[in-house]
Amino acid sequence: LENPKLSELLRQHGIIFIGPSEKTMLILGDKITSTIIAQNVDLPTLLWSGSNLKVEWNEKDLENINIPIDIYEKACVIDAKEGIEFASRIGFPVMIKASKGSGKKGIQTATNHHNFQHYFRQIQKDIPNSPILVMKCVDNCQRLEIQIIADENGHIIPLFNHNYSIQQRHEKSIEETSRILPPPKILEQMKNGAVRLVKLIGYVGVGTIEYLYNSNNETFFFLEINLRLQMEHSFIEMNTNINLPACQIQIAMGIDLHRIKDIRLLYGKDPFGQTSIDFETSHIKSQSSDERTPVHTSNEYSDKNYPTSSSTIQKSKLYNQSSDSRKFDDTEYEHIILHDETPEIIQNNQQASSETAQKFHLNFYQVLIHDNFPENEKKSIRDRFNESKQFLANFLSSNQRCIQAWSNIMNGAYERITINSTLLEQTENFFRPSTMSTRTLEKLISNNVVIAIVHPTAKSDPSVLDPNRTKEYATTTQFENKTAICINPMVFDLDTTSYGSPISAEASKFFLAILLIHEITHAVRYCSPTKKETPELSFFRTYADPDKYDAGNALEHELFDGELHINRDSASTHVKLFIIGSNNRHIKLSPSDINDCLTSYSFISLLSLVQRSALKRKRNDGNKKLHMNYFEPFNNEKNEDNQKLIPLLNYHTTAVCETEDTSDPDDEYQPLLDYHPEINTSLNQSDIDPLL
Incomplete structure (x- = not known):
């Protein structure tokens, strides 16, 4: 979100901020305030908790526009009960929005009374202390934006519209300058309304006004205003030949719009002339790429x-x-x-x-589930595993880091990384672009890697599986001419198998995907020339235990700067998964964090969470208990952050696996299990393998 404090501090120190003033950010950056102002300039809005609210301003008030607190509070929804009452009046479905939310955070769609309460609480956790509004949710509408440019002297230009109706999780997936335009009369009303809105506030700079447009009845509704240069501004530039960033800088320098070369060319004027332009009556010169030209951009x-x-x-x-x-x-x-x-x-x-498209096809030689599992659990385990595998395949299709690391390990990266290698050289050797094709890597995995789900009551042979049943998430070992990834059933949820853990299906699906990334990193070394183990160098040192080294954990560090664990005490707390970060920081994951990753096929939200945790740790007093949940208010009397959370199992490291439990009960967070040490276990295999 835009931070008004930055603009204010820069102004106080005599530095020009290239963007709107702090007053503009405070007013238009708030969804409730901006929608009330839109109603004041007669822009149509959807039915919402502040419908028909207006402010009577006199001429003096216009110099310092503000929304009285009593008007503002009328538009706010105080609690879920009040929100349900309003939603019942206008009819479900409705959108629940945090007034200070942005992107996918702080917005949910409620379809009935029951999920309204759930989503309302979720909004309160996602954006703490933000006022909340409720708005009618409509279908069959296009989302359109009008680009505006305004200078310090009140000159405003509304540029061509663009369409961003195709979205994923309330974020733009595709934008286009729409060929299906509103009729000229409606489009003109949209542009004029945008001009009235920014003129009332005294907006200076570039921005976009967002509308919903229903082509069936040719109606449109104000949605919000973006107080910045949009990252997809490039295709507006393709239609207008205006360099928007350059315009923004020139406006901040105090240059009028009619003296900017690109603007003059847009209106068919001498590019270096000084004559003024009446922007209200002048027409934009026709471009070779007019507003009907489709321009698509992916997010x-x-x-x-x-x-x-x-x-x-x-x-x-x-x-x-x-x-x-x-x-x-x-x-x-x-x-x-x-x-x-x-x-x-x-x-x-x-x-x-x-x-x-280079979609990564993730397949294994076999997926074996022990016969001791009941038939219904076998099916559930296979279904959950396939869900996780599909998520991982989608992730690998768009992120090359895992593929690069696996290919480099197969091509002898461990041999090239020596004790004399700097940390930068270790990183470059591990992640440098590989000469191995994606299809070759896919084939090597599908022809050589076996997945086996271990049963706790099976015979102890092969002996390598003993610690896997008690302390480890998984064991990767060479078996005959294949590589077996043996997975502990405790990484599944209880709905999948009675030997699972009290975690959600989503948590199990997500953790299993990370576990596969981890274990495939160990499995592919058996396809390398020397099958060398993970080098005991700083790049591979684990966060949980600096005395251990693990290439799987190193890959996790690259993806989200931490090591994912299942909480051993997940039955008595809502915290099912958490991350051990550098310096032994512990960051717990909320259900929304997990769902964000699953729906976006991305770990960027985890990386952001870990990085914010590092910043927050620096700001906290060393004598105070850290509050690590960013989506719930701190409660000194009853706070789940004070619980001792232990990893369920261990990860696969280069230390010898011990049989006793070495977890420290004083750790702030503790995993459920461990990762298995990377040791040569081929000699431990029995002639008759009860697992396979």
């Missing part, structure tokens, strides 16, 4: 942890057989932009792209 690839690409641009002709795509880096987000004249060509290109 950021969150799985890649927002990498900065090489900033190169690749262009080709979409109207011939090759792909017309421009791929570039923009504000640390990676986008795909498609630009051409007909939606049919766009559709054909999308179909061709999907057919050639």
Whole structure:
């Protein structure tokens, strides 16, 4: 979210902030306030908890627009009971929104009285202390944005609209300059309404006004205003030939719109002239790519942890057989932009792209479930495993880090990493682009790796499985000419098997995917020339125990800067999974954290959570107990953060596995189990293997 304090502090120190003032951020950055102001300039809004609220301002008030507290409070929903009463009046479904929310955080759709209470509480946890509003949820509407540019002298230009109706988890997936436009009269009303809104506030800079548009009855509704340059501004630039970032800087310098070269060209004026432009009556010069030109952009690839690409641009002709795509880096987000004249060509290109997409196909030689499991549990275990495997395949299709590491291990990375290698050299050797093709890696895994689900009551042979039944999440070992990943059933939920743990199905699915990443990292070394074990070097040192070394944990560090564990005491607390971070920090995961990862096929939310934890730890007094849950208020009298949470099992490390329980009861968080040490277990296999 925009922080008004930054703008205020810069102004106080004589530094110009390239963006809106703190007053503008405070007013328009709040969904309740901005919607009341929209109603004041006669913009239509959906039915909501503040419908029909307006403020009577006199001329003096217009110099310092504000919403009286009594008007503001009328629009707020105090508790779930009041919200249900309002939702019943306007009819379900409704949107529950945190007034200070942004993106996927702080917004939920309630379809009935029962889930309304649940989602209302979730909003309160997601955005603590934020006022909450309730708004009618509508179907069959397009989400449209009007780009606006405003200078310090009150000149405002509404630019072409764009459509971002295709979303995932309330975040944009595809944007386009829509070919299905509102009629000119409706579009003009949208633009004029946007101008009235920003003019009333005295907005300066660039921004976008968001609307919902129903093409069936040609109605539109104000949604919100974005007080910043959108990351997908590039395709507005493609339609207008306006360099929006340059415009934003020139406006901050106090330059009027009519003196900016790109603006003058847009209105067909001499680019270096000084004549004024009447923006209310002047018409924009027709462009070769007008507002009917489709321009699609995909959203950021969150799985890649927002990498900065090489900033190169690749262009080709979409109207011939090759792909017309421009791929570039923009504000640390990676986008795909498609630009051409007909939606049919766009559709054909999308179909061709999907057919050639590098989807990772994750398969194993066999998935074996011990016969001691009842038939119904066998089916449930297989279904849960397949769900987890599919999630992991989707993740691997968009994130190359695991694939790079596995390929490099097979190609002898452990041999190249020596005691003389610097930490940077160790990292580069582990994650450098590999010469091995993705298809070759897929084939090696599917032809060589066996998955086996261990049963606790089976015979002790092979002896390597003994610790796996008691202390470890999984064991990876060479068996005959294959590699076996032997998984403890305790990583499953109780609904899947009676030998599972009291965790949710989502937690089990997610943890199992991470466990597979971890164990495949060990399995692929058996395909390397020397089958060398994990080097005992700093890059591979585990967070849970600095005396142990583990390539699987090193890969987890890269993905989300921590090591994921099941909480041993998950039966008596809502904390099912937690992360051990660097310096032995412990960060617990909420159900929404897990669901975010599962629905986005991404670990970026975990990385953000761990990084915020590190910052918060630095800010806390060393004598105070850390409050690690960012979505619930701190309660000194009864706080689950004060519980002793222990890992269920251990991870797979390069230390010899011991039989006694070595967990420290004084640890703030403790895993349920351990990861198995990476030792050569091929000699421990029996002639008759009861597991397989």
